[in-house]
Amino acid sequence: MSSVKSLDRAFKVDRAINNASKNFVIIRFVDRGYSDSGKVTDWVAYYSRILSFFSDIYEVEKKDVPEHVARYSLSDPDTILFFYKGSAVYRLSTSEILTTMNSKDFFDTTFEIMSKVLQPRR
Numbered sequence: 001m002s003s004v005k006s007l008d009r010a011f012k013v014d015r016a017i018n019n020a021s022k023n024f025v026i027i028r029f030v031d032r033g034y035s036d037s038g039k040v041t042d043w044v045a046y047y048s049r050i051l052s053f054f055s056d057i058y059e060v061e062k063k064d065v066p067e068h069v070a071r072y073s074l075s076d077p078d079t080i081l082f083f084y085k086g087s088a089v090y091r092l093s094t095s096e097i098l099t100t101m102n103s104k105d106f107f108d109t110t111f112e113i114m115s116k117v118l119q120p121r122r
Contacts (some may be wrong), residue, residue, distance in 0.1 A: 003052035024055035025083040034077035036111040047106040
């Protein structure tokens with residue numbers, strides 16, 4: 001069962017980012033019409049149950065949130081943004097998503113991103 005929640009309004013996206021129950025938030029911004037959309041949806045849903053233990057996971061159609069598309073320069077048909085304590089800290093573009101799907105799992109990728117974010121700065 002998927003733990004991915006859908007968002008359909010800009011204020012809901014802002015609320016999800018700023019009022020997260022966990023420090024990490026993963027949001028997938030997607031154009032439903034592109035060819036690999038269904039494969040990526042299944043891939044994210046597959047890993048969402050495990051990832052939901054330490055991050056909130058959402059998806060939103062880009063057409064519903066044009067202000068976020070502009071704010072985060074979301075030109076790809078599919079982008080996954082990782083937020084930590086309300087700030088965008090990492091992004092996976094469409095090509096990076098497809099490469100990750102073919103080479104390793106989303107769980108490993110997410111842990112790599114989180115470990116980079118949580119490393120103490122020197």
